[in-house]
Amino acid sequence: MKRVRRLTIALVAVSLLAAACGSGRTHGEVLVSTAASLADAFDALEVAFEAADPEVDVVLNLDGSSALREQILAGAPVDVFASADTANMDQIIAAGNTADEVFVFAGNRLEIAVPAGNPARVTGLADFARSELLIGLCAVGVPCGDYGRQALEKAGVVPSVDTDEPNVRALLTKIEAGELDAGIVYVTDVLALNGRVDGIVIPDEQNVVAEYQIAAIADAPNPAGAAAFVEFVLSDEGRSILEEYGFVVP
Amino acid sequence: MTNTSTSPRRRQRPPAVLVILAVGGIAVFAVPLIGLLARTPWSDLPTLLTSDVVVDALRISFIASIAATAISAVLGVPLAWMLARVEFPGRSIVRGLVVLPLVLPPVVGGAALLFALGRRGVIGEPLHQMTGLVLPFSIWGVVIAATFVAMPFLVITVEGALRNLDPRFEGAAATLGAGRWTVLRRVTLPMIGPSLAAGLALTWARALGEFGATITFAGNLQGRTQTLPLAVFVALETDRGAAVALSLIMVVISLTVLIVLRERWWRAL
Numbered sequence: 001m002k003r004v005r006r007l008t009i010a011l012v013a014v015s016l017l018a019a020a021c022g023s024g025r026t027h028g029e030v031l032v033s034t035a036a037s038l039a040d041a042f043d044a045l046e047v048a049f050e051a052a053d054p055e056v057d058v059v060l061n062l063d064g065s066s067a068l069r070e071q072i073l074a075g076a077p078v079d080v081f082a083s084a085d086t087a088n089m090d091q092i093i094a095a096g097n098t099a100d101e102v103f104v105f106a107g108n109r110l111e112i113a114v115p116a117g118n119p120a121r122v123t124g125l126a127d128f129a130r131s132e133l134l135i136g137l138c139a140v141g142v143p144c145g146d147y148g149r150q151a152l153e154k155a156g157v158v159p160s161v162d163t164d165e166p167n168v169r170a171l172l173t174k175i176e177a178g179e180l181d182a183g184i185v186y187v188t189d190v191l192a193l194n195g196r197v198d199g200i201v202i203p204d205e206q207n208v209v210a211e212y213q214i215a216a217i218a219d220a221p222n223p224a225g226a227a228a229f230v231e232f233v234l235s236d237e238g239r240s241i242l243e244e245y246g247f248v249v250p
Numbered sequence: 251m252t253n254t255s256t257s258p259r260r261r262q263r264p265p266a267v268l269v270i271l272a273v274g275g276i277a278v279f280a281v282p283l284i285g286l287l288a289r290t291p292w293s294d295l296p297t298l299l300t301s302d303v304v305v306d307a308l309r310i311s312f313i314a315s316i317a318a319t320a321i322s323a324v325l326g327v328p329l330a331w332m333l334a335r336v337e338f339p340g341r342s343i344v345r346g347l348v349v350l351p352l353v354l355p356p357v358v359g360g361a362a363l364l365f366a367l368g369r370r371g372v373i374g375e376p377l378h379q380m381t382g383l384v385l386p387f388s389i390w391g392v393v394i395a396a397t398f399v400a401m402p403f404l405v406i407t408v409e410g411a412l413r414n415l416d417p418r419f420e421g422a423a424a425t426l427g428a429g430r431w432t433v434l435r436r437v438t439l440p441m442i443g444p445s446l447a448a449g450l451a452l453t454w455a456r457a458l459g460e461f462g463a464t465i466t467f468a469g470n471l472q473g474r475t476q477t478l479p480l481a482v483f484v485a486l487e488t489d490r491g492a493a494v495a496l497s498l499i500m501v502v503i504s505l506t507v508l509i510v511l512r513e514r515w516w517r518a519l
Contacts, residue, residue, distance in 0.1 A: 064487070066487035066488070067486075067487055069487075070486060070487055134369075134384070134386075134387055136469070139470070139484050139487075139488075140488060141484075141487045141488040142487070161471065162387040162469060162471060162474075163387050163469030163470055163471050163475070164469075164470050164471060164472075164484065165469070165470065166465070166470070166483065166484070170465075174364075174386075174469070177364060177365075177368060177370060178368075178369060178370040179364060179368045179369055179370065179386050179387075180387075
């Protein structure tokens with residue numbers, strides 16, 4: 001239903017294209033490559049942004065930041081990149097693929113996620129060394145995987161890992177299903193799953209601050225739309241939406 | 251490739267439109283390969299091919315794909331025989347069930363396996379309680395995922411061969427006093443031999459290439475559950491050279507299987 005409605009909106013938008021072009025407003029599709037951990041917050045941002053400007057259709061391309069980075073480096077027609085870390089954005093900057101400035105727009109913390117009820121009685125990162133537990137992390141190179149390993153290192157724990165998942169949502173799915181006993185995810189993920197997984201706080205001295213960056217892409221098919229969306233994410237309205245989903249805003 | 255010197259149409263030139271479209275068809279298959287070869291770091295290849303990730307992935311892939319093929323043979327040949335030779339209620343439903351993994355997205359298959367055989371699954375939970383066995387995140391999970399997606403190839407090929415087999419051969423053997431087991435062993439199986447071989451090779455190739463069900467059901471851990479396709483997927487984001495080297499291995503293996511199979515496969519169909 002939603003798809004059909006979107007199609008109708010798109011058709012109406014196309015038919016009004018001539019008029020819209022003259023007015024200097026943004027219109028058309030804005031493709032936003034979004035880190036998986038931002039999924040819910042960006043869904044809400046998309047709705048708010050489209051409500052303010054019905055001629056724009058924001059399309060979210062959700063995956064691990066490293067996969068998104070590879071797509072952009074390979075020339076995917078992306079308008080905006082929202083990365084869960086600086087390392088992946090740095091590669092986009094180095095390749096000269098950012099249109100303008102790169103902004104830090106949100107921060108996040110790590111948390112241990114366990115199946116609801118915590119059947120394996122996990123209490124902290126030290127439990128990640130227990131070989132009898134099924135432990136999942138994000139893969140190396142995926143931000144949640146790199147952050148998670150940093151936290152384990154700070155805690156002096158050598159984890160007994162059973163699977164390296166391609167992104168944080170894939171990891172959460174297996175934790176929620178009870179197939180994994182614990183994994184390291186973001187505070188915002190535990191919040192978003194709303195009781196379907198339990199969170200165990202990682203103390204500050206072991207924790208890592210994830211820094212989210214956003215930028216319009218140099219060859220964006222829709223440069224005006226890209227700039228407008230980035231501006232919206234950084235606006236007071238955008239910041240309050242991000243806060244609502246548990247992100248720390250600068 | 252085929253010798254057309256005896257064909258009466260040998261001097262006719264094919265219509266230009268068809269040739270252009272056919273070249274487009276070739277491009278669909280050739281362009282990705284060209285891309286792969288263009289990105290191959292040839293000088294680093296020996297180092298990449300002997301790296302831990304590649305060697306581990308090769309090992310897991312070979313163990314799992316051969317095990318999946320063996321299980322498919324043990325369970326799949328009798329199933330194909332039942333489907334071809336025995337009238338039983340619900341046969342068309344069973345046949346649909348067998349074909350399902352061919353059309354089902356492997357990720358869906360993997361999720362279904364997780365819900366059935368996972369630690370909290372319908373069958374997996376009692377299994378875990380009784381034996382302590384956990385299938386996901388183990389080589390068993392990889393084998394099961396590969397069997398699920400690959401066995402249909404064996405069942406379909408063997409069933410087709412059994413249907414095409416003239417039952418009079420088996421009848422004659424029986425008339426001459428051969429028991430049912432002897433008929434099966436000495437007449438039926440040898441006669442469907444080429445199809446069985448083709449089915450086994452296709453099953454093995456499909457098992458080797460399996461990705462979606464594996465990462466969903468068995469997870470991804472180097473040296474335990476990370477097969478060649480999973481290693482390619484992970485390496486694409488961390489080490490593109492290794493990803494290309496792994497991809498080349500898969501292409502070479504697949505091509506070899508297809509070339510070896512070509513004759514048998516066409517005859518079997």
